[in-house]
Amino acid sequence: MTTLPTRTYWLQRWAALLLTGVLAGLGGMLLALLLHEIQHLAYGYSRDSLTGPQTFLQGVTDASARRRFFVILSAGIVAGCGWWLLGRYGKKRVSISAAVKDPGKPMPGITTLIHALLQIITVAMGSPLGREVAPREVGSLFAGGVARYLRLTPTDIQLMIACGAGAGLAAVYNVPLAGAVFTLEVLLVSFSWDAAIAAVVTSALAAWIATLGLGDEHQYRFTTELASTSLVFWGALSGPIMGAAAFLFRRLTQRARSKVRSNWQMPVFSLVAFAALGALSMWFPQLPGNGKGPTQLTLDGSVTLQLALAIVCIKIFVIWAVLRGGAEGGLLTPGLTIGALLGSLLFIVLGRLFPGSDMAGFALTGAAGFLSASMQMPVTAITLMMEFTRMDHSFLVPLALCITGAYMTSRQLERWQKS
Structure with a gap:
């Protein structure tokens, strides 16, 4: 009883x-x-x-x-x-x-x-x-x-x-x-x-x-009023792409953390990693910090192909480097940034095939899909994007489709890896 x-x-x-x-x-x-x-x-x-x-x-x-x-x-x-x-x-x-x-x-x-x-x-x-x-x-x-x-x-x-x-x-x-x-x-x-x-x-x-x-502020400024019909199709198509990319990112960060040793190597490796980050930041001031700045640039539609490609590649490298050096921190906002940059890159290359869509919409879906798969939290991801950006409810469908595809792809790749 x-x-x-x-x-x-x-x-x-x-x-x-x-x-x-x-x-x-x-x-x-x-x-x-x-x-x-x-x-x-x-x-x-x-x-x-x-x-x-x-x-x-x-x-x-x-x-x-x-x-x-x-x-x-x-x-x-x-x-x-x-x-x-x-x-x-x-x-x-x-x-x-x-x-x-x-x-x-x-x-x-x-x-x-x-x-x-x-x-x-x-x-x-x-x-x-x-x-x-x-x-x-x-x-x-x-x-x-x-x-x-x-x-x-x-x-x-x-x-x-x-x-x-x-x-x-x-x-x-x-x-x-x-x-x-x-x-x-x-x-x-x-x-x-x-x-x-x-x-x-x-x-x-x-x-x-x-x-x-x-203060009562939200994290990102998102000004696109409504999601276009073409963004719904893009959300469904881009999910597996973001899921595969997030799977590789998870493997990279997990391996970096697994190699950290709490001995004399940690100060040395950390100094080398941050020195590399500092040197790169002399040419790319978008690199320092958790990635909020570059994400906002994608939502403003103000990144070029060269800048987006450079930042996403270097960002992944410096994240791996500082984790390998023993630094600690979250991967929520960094993952969101990588997804937004990937979405922007794909818009620059393929956006003309989806009339009515803009870079901000592609960045938003990319950020949500990559975040859901890299952190393994699909429901939290869509809720975060809603509260981060105060987006219109019309974006829920493309985000949900992208998140579902990304999460399922990432999970399936992890099952294949273990088998």
């Missing part, structure tokens, strides 16, 4: 949910503000406003080539020495997925916070990886601590840790619905109404808290 929870326990559970949302929102907001402060200090732009109108790409472009090189070289020193020392002297890190799988194994507080700060610092200085893992880790750390303090059951501790990660994602990108979907699809890999309500409450609260310091 199942014992129903007491009223006191339900109050404790709701207190844990609310505290998880608030703490994840504050954590995401503070990490984002720290990122902006370091960016402005490193590249010398918008010193009077952390959330001003000047973008990171504009700030990097306006900085001298010499300054770009030395800032990114410094990021290599921070990354190599920081993660090497953390691996050598810190407690063994517990990932979010491991903490969700085994709620009896808490994430070490100091190690997790230092790991998150290193990601924010290096991404702000120009690392090509994403910033989204840091707020997810901080959100999960706080959520697990609150849940254990309130003496929740192991099942509810597991739920809170997952909700904390989703809320951290929601906070840093202002994507409350995508944060909730990410919690269910990627971390819990299941659905129940209790979990869904918990995910929505925490992500919505965290996103709102973060807007108090960051």
Whole structure:
């Protein structure tokens, strides 16, 4: 016979949910503000406003080539020495997925916070990886601590840790619905109404808290009003292309991470990787950072064949290099950028065959398809694109077709690889 929870326990559970949302929102907001402060200090732009109108790409472009090189070289020193020392002297890190799988194994507080700060610092200085893992880790750390303090059951501790990660994602990108979907699809890999309500409450609260310091803005400017009929056909045709490309990207990044050794090699390899990135950024200021700038260029329709081809090839190379060097960070926004650039390339080559479509539409579908397959999260991908761009609902069909084709192609290629 199942014992129903007491009223006191339900109050404790709701207190844990609310505290998880608030703490994840504050954590995401503070990490984002720290990122902006370091960016402005490193590249010398918008010193009077952390959330001003000047973008990171504009700030990097306006900085001298010499300054770009030395800032990114410094990021290599921070990354190599920081993660090497953390691996050598810190407690063994517990990932979010491991903490969700085994709620009896808490994430070490100091190690997790230092790991998150290193990601924010290096991404702000120009690392090509994403910033989204840091707020997810901080959100999960706080959520697990609150849940254990309130003496929740192991099942509810597991739920809170997952909700904390989703809320951290929601906070840093202002994507409350995508944060909730990410919690269910990627971390819990299941659905129940209790979990869904918990995910929505925490992500919505965290996103709102973060807007108090960051403003209520979406990530990308997308001005195309309606999706053309030809884009629907393109969405269906391009899915397998994006899925195959994402499969190769996943293999590349997984192999790079598998070869990292926490010894003297890490500072050396990291310095070499970031030095290469810094040198390339002297000619291509679009390279530093997680890729938001180049993605916006594709959505504005303002990239040429030569620029798109150069950036996508070099971007993949520098992502591999810094991962091989031992740097940490997310692959959500980098994957989105690669997909958008591939979509732009395909538009330049094939766009005339799809009358009524534009580069922005091709970039949007490419970004969604590549992201869904590279991160293995199709539902989260389409939700993210909706909240990232505030696109018209007419784009849902081409995006859904591209995401489905990309995800299924990537999964099938992985099955063939294992067989």
